[in-house]
Structure formats: structure tokens, C-alpha cells
Amino acid sequence: MSEGSFPKAYKDGFKEFFGRDFLVSSDVLIPRPETETAIEIILSLAGKPYINGVTVPERVLPEKPRILDVGTGSGCIAITLKLELPEADLYACDVSSAALKIAMENAKKLTADVEFVKSDLLDNIDGHFDVIVANLPYVDRNWPWNSGIEHEPELALYAENGGLEIIYKLLEQVEHRTKYLILEADPVQHEKIISKAKSQDMECLEIRGYQLLFRVLSES
Numbered sequence: 706m707s708e709g710s711f712p713k714a715y716k717d718g719f720k721e722f723f724g725r726d727f728l729v730s731s732d733v734l735i736p737r738p739e740t741e742t743a744i745e746i747i748l749s750l751a752g753k754p755y756i757n758g759v760t761v762p763e764r765v766l767p768e769k770p771r772i773l774d775v776g777t778g779s780g781c782i783a784i785t786l787k788l789e790l791p792e793a794d795l796y797a798c799d800v801s802s803a804a805l806k807i808a809m810e811n812a813k814k815l816t817a818d819v820e821f822v823k824s825d826l827l828d829n830i831d832g833h834f835d836v837i838v839a840n841l842p843y844v845d846r847n848w849p850w851n852s853g854i855e856h857e858p859e860l861a862l863y864a865e866n867g868g869l870e871i872i873y874k875l876l877e878q879v880e881h882r883t884k885y886l887i888l889e890a891d892p893v894q895h896e897k898i899i900s901k902a903k904s905q906d907m908e909c910l911e912i913r914g915y916q917l918l919f920r921v922l923s924e925s
């Protein structure tokens with residue numbers, strides 16, 4: 706892996722995501738633009754246009770959807786969703802206490818009412834959701850194109866089994882827990898994830914950039 710300089714966002718102490726500044730420290734992944742697409746997909750499911758002039762898509766979520774963000778890191782996904790969809794109930798979890806501390810600071814700074822829980826995937830999470838969204842670690846340590854990420858937390862980046870281990874574990878947990886699942890992964894991993902999801906009774910509805918949208922068929 707080639708060495709990159711210390712990231713500007715860590716020096717500045719914040720990074721912009723979906724038009725808002727989020728506090729970041731070396732305990733959390735720096736929010737990425739490709740993750741904003743997950744927000745756009747969920748706003749579409751909620752029937753909310755996110756670009757001026759775009760036709761309002763059909764709403765498939767209830768008026769007060771329950772949404773869970775797994776692996777919340779800085780909290781950028783959950784907090785943005787609460788601010789864009791104030792009527793939604795937002796929950797967020799992470800296995801890292803240090804990351805949750807930053808996420809809670811961001812929620813306070815941006816005045817977003819999100820419930821944060823320390824949990825290894827869904828282990829400490831109760832209840833049923835309309836949407837589970839997850840940007841979990843998916844980097845394979847052996848990818849030759851890994852560069853400029855060595856200052857970010859290993860826990861936020863790497864997973865075994867070609868980067869797929871943690872995503873596969875979540876796929877095994879979501880049956881009867883959600884109607885829709887949105888996962889971020891590198892496009893080189895999408896085919897394998899779609900195939901694993903199919904074996905868990907999920908249908909891939911859309912691939913947008915790094916994001917995969919699934920419908921959990923046991924819910925329909």
C-alpha cells in the first residue's frame with residue numbers, strides 16, 4: 706500500500722457530507738461522497754425528491770419509517786437521514802465506543818434525534834425496521850489499489866474473506882428484521898454479495914454506484 710499524507714479532514718477536524726459538516730477524528734472513517742448515494746436511495750424510497758426538478762418517486766416507506774444505520778462511524782448516515790426525514794425514527798449502532806462518542810457529538814451539534822447503541826452488527830438491536838443501511842468494513846488488505854487509507858481505523862476498513870466477511874454476517878442476520886437493506890461495497894464485490902443475498906431470500910432491486918438496494922422477500 707502506498708503511504709498517503711495525513712488526511713486534511715483529520716487536520717481540520719471535520720468533513721462535509723450531504724451539505725453538512727461532521728466532526729471527525731482518527732477514531733472514525735472520513736465520510737465519502739459515494740456514501741451519499743445511500744441517502745439518495747432512501748429519500749427515493751420515502752418519496753422525497755432530493756434534486757430540484759426531479760419527479761417525486763413513488764413512496765414505498767410508511768410515513769414514519771424506522772431506520773437503522775449499522776456501523777455508523779461518525780454518524781453521517783443516520784444523522785443526515787434524521788435531518789432529511791424528520792418524521793423517521795433513527796437508530797444507529799457501532800462496535801466501537803470511540804466512534805459512537807464522535808457520532809453522539811455530531812448528533813448534538815447538528816441537533817438530530819438519533820438513538821445510538823453499542824452493538825456487534827444486530828446482536829444488541831431489538832425490533833423490526835423498514836430500512837437497514839450499512840456501510841461496513843469491506844476492504845481486502847490484499848487489493849493492489851489500496852492507498853491513502855492507512856491513517857483511518859483498521860476496524861472501519863478491513864474485513865476477511867476478500868473483504869466480505871462482515872457483510873455476509875449481516876446478510877445472515879437481517880431476515881425478519883427489515884423490509885429493505887442498503888449495503889455499500891466495492892463494485893468488484895457486488896456480484897458475490899448479490900448471490901449471497903439471493904441465497905438468504907433477498908432480491909436486488911438496484912445497484913447505484915457503490916450501493917446495493919435489496920428487498921427482503923420474507924417481508925412481502
Ligand SMILES: C[S@@+](CC[C@H](N)C(=O)[O-])C[C@H]1O[C@@H](n2cnc3c(N)ncnc32)[C@H](O)[C@@H]1O
Pocket residue numbers: 733734735736737740775776777778779780781782798799800801804824825826840841842843860861862871
Ligand atoms: C466503513 S466505516 C463506515 C462509517 C460511516 N457509516 C460512514 O459511512 O462514513 C465502518 C464502521 O463499521 C464499524 N464496525 C466494524 N465492524 C462492526 C461490527 N461487527 N458491528 C458494528 N459495527 C462495526 C466500524 O467501527 C466503523 O465505524
